[in-house]
């Protein structure tokens with residue numbers, strides 16, 4: 038359903054994303070991992086239309102959307118969350134989510150009903166009338182998820198929705214993400230919490246210094262020499278192996 | 286919209302409509318009409334500035350367009366005053382859309398947008414002051430011919446009711462905006478434009494609609510001004526005094542609220558008038574009062590008078606004060 042074909046983004050002298058290619062079939066949860074500054078968020082911004090690629094094409098359900106405005110892509114069914122949360126701070130939780138719900142429900146009553154339903158699903162049911170600016174970190178992350186979900190996306194891009202949450206909060210939200218997948222929404226998630234990646238993703242892509250260096254089931258990818266070196270530095274894989282041998 | 290949305294508007298309108306039955310003095314009615322005209326223009330500002338978060342420093346551009354449009358149409362083209370009123374309102378909407386298109390499409394926001402609107406108003410003022418069909422520096426006099434068909438009335442109270450009807454209509458319009466998808470999207474753009482776009486909001490379209498509506502309402506107020514005083518010149522119609530008034534009233538009353546602009550206009554002009562009564566010999570005393578009220582509002586009542594009342598009410602109920610609302614205002 039989504040095809041990212043040789044997409045690049047240059048910021049001045051820096052190649053933030055360097056001819057990255059990625060392809061998603063409908064359904065399932067796919068991970069996008071990589072060290073800090075690898076270009077993951079930049080790639081998301083290009084898929085959702087906030088940053089124009091320097092090079093390459095992006096197709097969604099067969100249509101070339103490379104030059105489309107973000108709101109058009111949302112209409113097509115691409116939803117996203119922001120790594121740095123962007124709540125409508127002066128509005129209540131319900132009003133925040135309703136903005137997303139209005140995309141498919143023109144009537145206020147319908148949009149509010151949808152917003153309440155989504156809020157309950159992500160565990161914000163008790164906070165509906167609170168100002169979004171007063172939520173905890175975990176609450177804001179849930180709100181990001183809820184707003185994107187309220188647009189009833191076909192493809193959901195989650196940018197580190199688990200970052201900053203404690204283990205019990207992560208345990209609470211993982212079933213929610215699974216539930217969204219089970220409804221047929223395709224999920225592409227950037228995540229640093231490896232336990233969650235192992236748990237949730239059928240397949241992961243690894244981005245390092247703007248390049249897509251590996252792709253496959255999480256367990257296989259994590260054992261990949263190039264991936265280990267991307268995270269831990271050159272020669273790390275060999276060192277780990279040697280240490281493993283010494284201890285074994 | 287529910288009955289709860291409509292009743293306060295209906296009650297206040299009826300009470301205000303009864304006023305001329307009690308007050309019959311001409312100066313007081315003059316004052317009330319003028320105050321309502323400012324309130325109407327400020328309601329226009331509030332649609333764009335209050336709900337959309339796009340602060341204009343040059344709403345005189347619309348006020349003056351409404352005033353000149355009706356005057357020129359009547360004087361040079363023999364158009365009926367009522368038709369002139371409709372066309373002037375439309376002209377304000379068109380000018381709003383064009384200014385919006387030029388500035389929003391190039392991504393102007395915040396202080397840059399404010400400065401561009403200011404520049405438009407100044408350019409219009411200079412042009413109106415120089416061109417011959419606007420009467421140049423001498424201005425334009427609408428011919429005195431007191432007939433209802435000419436939108437001129439014997440009794441000041443009739444004009445008062447007319448302006449009040451428009452104010453009430455825009456109160457309803459604003460309430461509808463607050464309860465509609467358009468309004469939710471407009472407020473979302475104000476709070477965080479990127480987040481709004483990610484949720485499918487066409488922010489350019491939403492802002493253009495807002496500035497067109499805003500321009501139309503403010504032009505209507507300018508048209509009513511011209512029709513009531515039957516005289517305009519560039520410094521009145523396009524002068525910065527009106528830009529400032531239209532901006533101050535909502536800020537004092539409560540930005541982005543339905544009643545804020547009306548409350549603000551009433552407070553400002555009420556206090557200004559009282560000051561004139563007590564210290565009329567000091568020139569510009571009403572302006573000093575405006576400044577003082579603004580300082581007080583900014584220092585103690587970020588959400589304006591209505592925001593302050595709401596906080597007092599919440600406190601009275603023993604609830605937490607709505608801190609985050611202040612944050613959102615400070616962030617703009």
Ligand SMILES: Nc1ncnc2c1ncn2[C@@H]1O[C@H](COP(=O)(O)OP(=O)(O)OP(=O)(O)O)[C@@H](O)[C@H]1O
Nearest residue numbers: 048051053071072073074075076077078079080120
């Ligand atoms: N708007 C920008 N202008 C210039 N450089 C940018 C911009 N956005 C990102 N970068 C740079 O591009 C690189 C990739 O950034 P990006 O945010 O995509 O990384 P990331 O993989 O999401 O990292 P993290 O895991 O820390 O979120 C970084 O070096 C970053 O500093």
Ligand SMILES: [Mg+2]
Nearest residue numbers: 077078079120
């Ligand atoms: Mg990132």
